[in-house]
Amino acid sequence: MEYLVSAEEMRRADHCVIEEYGVPSLVLMERAALASVELMEREGFDLSRVLVVSGSGNNGGDGFAMARILYLKGIEAELWFVGNPDHLSKEAALQKKICENYGMKFVRNLPAGEYTTIVDAVFGSGLSREVKGSYREVIESINRHPAKVFAVDIPSGISSDDGSVQGTAVRAAVTGALAFRKLGHVLYPGTEYAGRTFLLDIGITKEGFKGQFPRVQAPDRGIFSLLPTRKAFGNKGTFGKACLMAGSRNMAGAAYLSGKAAAITGTGLVRVVTEGCNREILQTLFPEAVLTTEEMLSEETLVNALSWADAAGIGPGLSTGEAAEKELACVLTQAKIPLVLDADALNILSKHPDWLKKGDTPKILTPHMGEMVRLSGHSMEELKQKPLELAAAYAKEHEVILVLKDARTVVTDGERIVLNTTGNNGMATGGSGDVLTGIITGLLAQGMAPFEAAVSGVYLHGLAGDRAAENTGVRGMLSTDLLKELPGVLKEG
Numbered sequence: 001m002e003y004l005v006s007a008e009e010m011r012r013a014d015h016c017v018i019e020e021y022g023v024p025s026l027v028l029m030e031r032a033a034l035a036s037v038e039l040m041e042r043e044g045f046d047l048s049r050v051l052v053v054s055g056s057g058n059n060g061g062d063g064f065a066m067a068r069i070l071y072l073k074g075i076e077a078e079l080w081f082v083g084n085p086d087h088l089s090k091e092a093a094l095q096k097k098i099c100e101n102y103g104m105k106f107v108r109n110l111p112a113g114e115y116t117t118i119v120d121a122v123f124g125s126g127l128s129r130e131v132k133g134s135y136r137e138v139i140e141s142i143n144r145h146p147a148k149v150f151a152v153d154i155p156s157g158i159s160s161d162d163g164s165v166q167g168t169a170v171r172a173a174v175t176g177a178l179a180f181r182k183l184g185h186v187l188y189p190g191t192e193y194a195g196r197t198f199l200l201d202i203g204i205t206k207e208g209f210k211g212q213f214p215r216v217q218a219p220d221r222g223i224f225s226l227l228p229t230r231k232a233f234g235n236k237g238t239f240g241k242a243c244l245m246a247g248s249r250n251m252a253g254a255a256y257l258s259g260k261a262a263a264i265t266g267t268g269l270v271r272v273v274t275e276g277c278n279r280e281i282l283q284t285l286f287p288e289a290v291l292t293t294e295e296m297l298s299e300e301t302l303v304n305a306l307s308w309a310d311a312a313g314i315g316p317g318l319s320t321g322e323a324a325e326k327e328l329a330c331v332l333t334q335a336k337i338p339l340v341l342d343a344d345a346l347n348i349l350s351k352h353p354d355w356l357k358k359g360d361t362p363k364i365l366t367p368h369m370g371e372m373v374r375l376s377g378h379s380m381e382e383l384k385q386k387p388l389e390l391a392a393a394y395a396k397e398h399e400v401i402l403v404l405k406d407a408r409t410v411v412t413d414g415e416r417i418v419l420n421t422t423g424n425n426g427m428a429t430g431g432s433g434d435v436l437t438g439i440i441t442g443l444l445a446q447g448m449a450p451f452e453a454a455v456s457g458v459y460l461h462g463l464a465g466d467r468a469a470e471n472t473g474v475r476g477m478l479s480t481d482l483l484k485e486l487p488g489v490l491k492e493g
């Protein structure tokens with residue numbers, strides 16, 4: 001997995017590499033500048049006439065060094081120093097002086113239309129307060145200019161800690177994230193301001209954390225190595241049994257989507273426990289499933305289904321009526337297997353928060369933001385502001401794994417926090433969550449540990465969405481497209 005760092009964690013790693021390992025900060029700065037220039041070239045920036053806008057911190061220092069590298073390549077690179085000359089960092093002052101020694105041109109404003117590329121090196125991870133006054137005007141003039149914008153490290157004005165806009169922020173086409181992606185590169189709206197973001201190696205590596213690693217990680221292709229291995233001599237019993245308790249009257253689709261997703265994920269046998277009225281449609285759509293259908297599911301039937309399974313998912317399309325309440329209470333009390341609780345199971349739990357204490361089997365809760373408002377009692381605004389902290393606090397308090405679904409889904413057990421970066425807004429469509437429940441339940445049934453199953457499930461679900469976006473487009477994609485793309489995603493891994 002990839003570390004996503006806060007400004008403070010980045011500062012700690014910087015400091016350690018410079019002070020403890022002894023790498024001179026100017027070496028890091030030179031590498032940052034060289035890697036940034038290379039990235040601009042690779043990304044096809046028109047370098048006919050470049051303006052580098054530098055502030056007085058080390059982000060500005062990177063900018064000065066880039067301008068000098070471009071200038072010495074014969075490119076018409078000019079500088080606009082917008083920082084406070086009395087607050088120049090040691091490195092920035094030196095880099096500025098070098099540019100002056102070479103006789104490079106400094107400008108005092110941003111003439112319209114004269115540059116093809118603007119390099120934003122005003123603020124990086126050292127942004128410490130809201131952007132106001134002349135800095136605000138500088139950033140707004142960069143945004144008004146037609147030149148393509150490259151942001152050094154992070155667009156100026158975006159908080160590295162949470163992706164928020166601190167007053168105003170540069171809108172970049174491309175951002176070169178130095179050493180580690182900051183949380184602000186991944187969280188909204190920062191991620192949109194950053195444009196296409198590339199990670200640049202400048203010599204600050206995880207050794208710089210000295211064993212005190214950042215709290216947040218993002219899953220990457222390493223996830224595929226965690227997936228259950230398929231024994232050549234395995235049979236359908238070896239590959240786990242998943243039980244999906246889903247779909248009330250008129251909600252057969254939820255049972256279908258969650259059950260089928262569990263099967264596609266590689267589960268040997270999938271049982272769908274649902275209302276009798278869904279029998280025919282499920283047998284037609286999903287003949288691979290074992291069905292348990294009754295008009296009123298008895299406790300005995302539920303207990304039998306749970307004892308048959310290796311993992312169960314409950315909630316998609318379940319409804320919140322009395323029968324559904326009884327079903328959930330029974331499952332929470334009787335289950336000895338890991339559970340995924342989704343949709344209506346969460347809506348019922350919001351009314352009976354103490355039910356989470358029933359039983360001691362691992363539980364993965366998969367609320368979207370609206371469901372999380374009801375579950376946690378926090379307002380939507382609070383959740384939007386601090387999704388990571390509030391999700392982790394909830395998971396810790398209730399001893400569950402929480403999958404908080406949003407544009408960037410958070411998975412946490414209260415200690416570990418994973419921020420998923422796959423997926424797209426096409427997945428905000430009916431049934432998408434049912435597919436996720438099925439994937440996670442399927443992975444659990446195959447013996448994955450609950451936290452890994454939740455992280456992998458969210459990652460794979462997002463990859464399927466990204467494939468669907470490529471093949472069908474974000475507007476037209478449906479949850480059934482996620483099922484269609486999932487086998488290809490799994491095959492690739």
Ligand SMILES: NC(=O)C1=CN([C@@H]2O[C@H](COP(=O)(O)OP(=O)(O)OC[C@H]3O[C@@H](n4cnc5c(N)ncnc54)[C@H](OP(=O)(O)O)[C@@H]3O)[C@@H](O)[C@H]2O)[C@@H](O)CC1
Nearest residue numbers: 025028029057058059087123124125126127128129130153
């Ligand atoms: N360590 C290293 O060697 C390496 C670091 N690297 C680079 O350094 C960057 C971090 O550098 P940094 O810590 O100097 O902070 P930076 O982002 O330049 O900002 C600080 C300046 O901004 C100012 N300021 C802040 N907010 C403000 C506001 N709202 N409104 C107005 N002013 C505001 C603040 O002013 P002051 O508070 O002093 O008044 C100060 O002058 C990092 O992103 C990466 O690009 C790489 O070269 C690799 C090696």
Ligand SMILES: [K+]
Nearest residue numbers: 120123154156
């Ligand atoms: K910047």
